[in-house]
Amino acid sequence: MTKKSTLQVEKVNTHIVNWLKTYAENAKVNGFVVGISGGVDSAVTSTLCAQTGLKVLCVEMPIHQAHSHVTRGREHIEQLKKRFPNVTHIETDLTSVFEDFKKNVPDSTDTCRLHLSLANTRARLRMTTLYYHAGINGLLVAGTGNKVEDFGVGFYTKYGDGGVDLSPIADLMKSEVFLLGDYLKIPNSILTAAPTDGLFGDERTDEDQLGASYDELEWAMTEAEEGKSANDFSGRKKEVFEIYRRLNTVNQHKMNAIPVCLIPNPLK
Structure with a gap:
């Protein structure tokens, strides 16, 4: 892919x-x-x-x-x-x-x-x-x-x-x-x-852990960056894209900055 x-x-x-x-x-x-x-x-x-x-x-x-x-x-x-x-x-x-x-x-x-x-x-x-x-x-x-x-x-x-x-x-x-x-x-x-x-x-x-090869995931990452969705594919491509989307979503906490609770100025 x-x-x-x-x-x-x-x-x-x-x-x-x-x-x-x-x-x-x-x-x-x-x-x-x-x-x-x-x-x-x-x-x-x-x-x-x-x-x-x-x-x-x-x-x-x-x-x-x-x-x-x-x-x-x-x-x-x-x-x-x-x-x-x-x-x-x-x-x-x-x-x-x-x-x-x-x-x-x-x-x-x-x-x-x-x-x-x-x-x-x-x-x-x-x-x-x-x-x-x-x-x-x-x-x-x-x-x-x-x-x-x-x-x-x-x-x-x-x-x-x-x-x-x-x-x-x-x-x-x-x-x-x-x-x-x-x-x-x-x-x-x-x-x-x-x-x-x-x-x-x-x-x-x-x-074994990811459910897809790196070649497949690279393909899915590229397609996602181009704005594609799972509905644009069928068969194995659809399956791989959904795997990529699921992992990308659940692991956002690793990729994003640590959330900081900002205190409103009136409370300080």
């Missing part, structure tokens, strides 16, 4: 790298910290950061992580370190922290809500960890969200992977991130793997 991209990959790469370097220099920080998941978004983001020549700390944060995710992430980190001397890495295993957290909060009989809350807890523990590493090293937390996730369907955790200092790839669709990843020569194991957030400790993919 996705239209063929006209992305000028080399120029986009240069533009993002210059943007990152300028932002970091103006902020007077030493570089960036990036959480590495074994997915294409974090691989592309960390490679873009590495090209700035500034310090880049890649952080692995396993929590009962699927072996395939760990393997892909480490393959990328080792490749990146060989290519860029400014890249270092550290592993902070959060499994015991996560298990201690579960022991100290109430359980729930609503299995669906419980599993989702715990998945979001993983993301928030990782956000806290990234900011710790950023704080002691004078770094910025670089976000790894892409456009369809961040502004289309809101497929991220509020104050988890959504808690970042800057977002270098948030104006790129997922398909464009893959194009950039291919240009940057990130490991083929990552480019060919089915996207997954890894928050449930199993092999479920993003498509």
Whole structure:
């Protein structure tokens, strides 16, 4: 369903790298910290950061992580370190922290809500960890969200992977991130793997959770931006458009600024 991209990959790469370097220099920080998941978004983001020549700390944060995710992430980190001397890495295993957290909060009989809350807890523990590493090293937390996730369907955790200092790839669709990843020569194991957030400790993919592929959701996002409605389509296209609209609606609380209760002047 996705239209063929006209992305000028080399120029986009240069533009993002210059943007990152300028932002970091103006902020007077030493570089960036990036959480590495074994997915294409974090691989592309960390490679873009590495090209700035500034310090880049890649952080692995396993929590009962699927072996395939760990393997892909480490393959990328080792490749990146060989290519860029400014890249270092550290592993902070959060499994015991996560298990201690579960022991100290109430359980729930609503299995669906419980599993989702715990998945979001993983993301928030990782956000806290990234900011710790950023704080002691004078770094910025670089976000790894892409456009369809961040502004289309809101497929991220509020104050988890959504808690970042800057977002270098948030104006790129997922398909464009893959194009950039291919240009940057990130490991083929990552480019060919089915996207997954890894928050449930199993092999479920993003498509399993969303009900549609990224190509389909990119198509729906483009159509929605052009003012189309579900009534303009039939069959699978109608189904995908409705999935996109539903997710875009229920996740507006992530995409919009925090609502502030404004007090009328006469009451102050």
